[in-house]
Amino acid sequence: MKLGLGLYRDRLTKDNFQFAKQAGCTHIVAHLVDYYNGVEGLPSTDKDRNMGIARTNDDVWSYESLIALKKSMNEEGLEFEAIENFSPADWYDILMDGPTRNAQIENLKMIIRNVGRAGIPIIGYNFSIAGVWGHVNRPVARGGAVTATFNLQEGPEETPIPNGQIWNMTYDFNAPKGCIPPISSAELWERLERFLKELIPVAEEAGVRLAAHPDDPPMPTIRGYGRLVNQPHLYQKLLDIAPSHSNALEFCMGTIQEMTDGNVYEAIDQYSKQNAIGYVHFRNVIGKVPNYQEVFVDEGDIDMIKALRIFKRNKFDGVFIPDHTPQMTCKAPWHAGMAYALGYMKAALSIVNNE
């Protein structure tokens, strides 16, 4: 079981690779999609909700760019374990079943082949229209640390998504006025099934695992759009659509804990036993939908050491990353939060790995 750090695109720098190495990481998970760039002029409420612009024809997905990024990690003694998320610009019509769907499928096939050829083992994805939405940052983690919270009653109003947007990002500024019509979960499952049946064989050939993130927040609908994996047993439904080593899970402990059915320990056992987990978001939370708070790794409802022992028992040997953490009060709130989580994880992993 290995330690890694997830880095957003603007944080994929030599300094941050050294920071990861210093904290004991051996692996990096890279987000290549912009979330915060190019949002000048948007109201700050939208910025708070990760609103951004999805770049088209983005060179970052080319084989040469992937190799260059991998080399920059390797130079600091780190491995490139996974890419997290496709860009909304590259698959909006796959999610929406729109007119350019087949061309976008062909483009994703090319991306998967590039990723495999570059020797990057995993691509994480979240098959979702509304994406991660509805969180509000509040100073409610230990010591008043600012953290993401979800409260259906007090959160933002669930308005429909305007045309030209998906996953909280704009891909088309010239889209006709109006909003995306509501979509049922059943319809989204059909789209996911087509997606997996077309792409899993390509991923197998490329030596890549596609790893699904559950719905965050795990509500049955968000803004009127159905969700897919909002209960732990639905991960099994996703795996059974296309049984393959390449059809895998980006296992988010925090999101699973936020679900109302089952429990996180049983879910870890069920899915690690099947060797279905690509990598793990190791984070903790207090509460469940429709009301929860992300918290420091050692202050939440999950007994993280107990959880790690289940991964160990089932011989999971992949990478754990902190996902998100509360921000610590200092000049580098994000780095301090990550360093705290990584130090905890490093200690926990060495205890459990050596048992």
Ligand SMILES: [Mn+2]
């Ligand atoms: Mn997650």
